[in-house]
């Protein structure tokens with residue numbers, strides 16, 4: 331008998347948002363209507379691209395400076411966002427690539443199709459990336475993004491948020507989500523947050539203020555832990571595949 | 574009260590939103606950073622096997638192309654091996670990453686991947702799967718990334734024996750997973766999120 335990594339544990343579709351969520355209007359015509367076809371994970375989902383620490387530049391996880399002119403920095407409340415990436419069994423995931431993007435302190439994105447009248451910050455690009463260390467930790471520095479209006483209802487505003495894209499070890503773990511900030515009164519009003527099915531799910535995306543990691547006279551800290559799907563661990567009899 | 578299972582719950586998904594390209598393909602949006610966008614080039618040198626081009630568009634339920642999607646693909650090399658530390662069967666072609674990412678054309682939404690035709694990969698029970706490429710689609714309005722697979726229309730024998738394709742109840746939907754050859758190594762694979770020709774998506 332030996333211990334084997336089995337397939338990925340199926341996604342909990344009762345916990346994850348549905349595709350069709352009418353209060354978030356864009357989902358109405360972009361949601362598949364047939365049932366998803368269930369299948370076990372195969373090699374194509376259990377493997378995935380893995381990115382080396384060598385791709386990460388010294389400034390990649392510093393959004394305050396990575397787009398700023400020499401000697402300049404982005405405007406806004408300085409923050410540190412940090413956390414641990416684990417799988418569903420609680421094991422840390424080292425080597426996970428995290429890409430983030432966000433609006434500036436005035437709620438404005440640096441994008442051609444962005445129409446909000448909030449001002450651009452010439453020293454803020456709005457993207458960063460990091461790879462988790464051996465213990466699954468990541469950290470980046472940024473400015474706290476502002477809330478912004480969006481065309482859904484006539485007066486819908488997004489809570490302040492940071493978008494996260496995460497790669498684990500297997501393509502089955504691929505995930506995109508958003509981090510919100512503790513205490514933001516927009517969280518319960520937002521139709522995008524509202525696609526989540528429970529207060530527990532809202533809470534899972536809300537980063538608490540972490541005074542222990544705050545740097546005095548410099549930056550406040552928020553802690554955002556991430557859980558990726560896990561694999562079954564099973565003892566199995568040694569026998570050739572397929573028998 | 575029984576003992577508590579200390580399993581964690583997967584972090585809930587949220588839409589990638591309209592500005593996913595700022596974070597994932599910043600150079601495409603005009604933010605000059607990182608020395609280039611990840612996943613733009615799948616070949617880092619001479620590759621083994623047949624080089625192919627895959628083109629396609631993602632359509633919503635009204636037939637309108639999505640111009641704010643991000644499409645990622647993941648596949649084996651020409652010999653059926655994945656360029657991944659989780660690959661234990663052998664060493665994949667070192668000049669082929671197997672992973673591509675496309676923001677689509679800013680005006681038309683059409684995505685393009687310059688890749689190689691994948692070899693066959695075994696299913697967990699040992700049977701061979703037909704050559705296929707995993708697709709993952711995110712965009713504004715998509716609450717959780719959609720997984721689908723591209724199979725090749727010109728691999729009819731392999732497709733007819735594929736463990737996944739053969740278990741699909743609605744066989745009339747299988748053409749939604751088939752890339753059509755347009756000649757000279759180019760294949761078209763359009764994705765329909767909704768409607769009569771809705772692509773089959775997988776709960777993997």
Ligand SMILES: [Fe+3]
Pocket residue numbers: 433488491493590592
């Ligand atoms: Fe946003």
